Amino acid sequence: MPNSNPGEIIATIRDVTVTFDGYMTRALTRVNLEVKRGEIFGVLGAQDAGKSTLLRLLAGRLRPTEGSVKVFGRSPRWGSTKARIGYVPGKSDVERSLGFFGRIFRRKAGSAQAGASGVPGLTQAIMGARDLIILDEPFSEAAPAEKVELKALIRELIGRGKTVIISSDSLADTKDICERVAVLHEGRIQAVGSVQQLLGAPEALRFLAPVLPPEIAGRIAEILRHELARETAPAKPAAAPLQPKPEPGAPPSADDHLTRLTKPAENAPSPEQPPAPGESAIDHEKLEGLTKPGKPE
Secondary structure (H helix, E strand, O other), X not given: OOOOOOOOEEEEEEEEEEEEOOOOEEEEEEEEEEEEOOOEEEEEOOOOOOHHHHHHHHOOOOOOOEEEXXXXXXXXXXXHHHOOEEEEOOOOOOOOOOOHHHHHHOOOHHHOOOOHHHHHHHHHXXXXXOOEEEEOOOOXXXXXXXXXXXXXXXXXXXXXXXXXXXXXXXXXXHOOOOOEEEEEEOOEEEEXXXXXXXXXXXXXXXXXXXXXXHHHXXXXXXXXXXXXXXXXXXXXXXXXXXXXXXXXOOOOOXXXXXXXXXXXXXXXXXXXXXXXOOOOOOOHHHHHHHHOOOOOO
């Protein structure tokens, strides 16, 4: 029967850091996260982003180096709390040939149940009294038909009042099923919210790039290349800016000197302008007579 208090915070991670190899390897750094009752919560990130470490913390399989992890108000390592958590680990080298169904039953791939007939038994295997279901990389290497079946199973779990946390390295596999997602990169939370909220963020491309499908990432890169080429194309030469007038009392610049030298003197008459009153005009006939050679005698 579905829980009557949806939206309640049932799992919290506070300032959690996880290190291995005597603090030499840092898997998570100051992670903060909350998961609500009745939601499908996704943990997205590329390989080695820290997804499996985070899920192991919530499942009570790992103790944080720093910080605290609470599920249903207590440590997930507590016996009664751990009994309420269903955990399906991710693919390991030993289980490389097993799909999600094989991992859930811990069987070889040949004996794993598949198809619609396997869903009821699978549901019973991971439900029971478990209120939080944690699935690490359930869509990894799954065929399209298997992904459809897995999503139907997850929705059935939600319909029965469970909370589901899944991890994935692909936004495409989770965008139509997760109500909220957290994006991990190198052990740090980059963003948390609905897929619509994350896509609408100004820095969406930065933190979503590792989990975008290759074809979409390629298209984005092509668009950016065109934009960059357009921005770096040589621009048309702009008109020379007007020179500002010097402030009163400021020493003249080189441009001022050049302008003064090439500019006609102020108040100088133009060639067509008649002489000012009081000035004598040149007698061109007399001038011509003086300069013309005389007649031979």
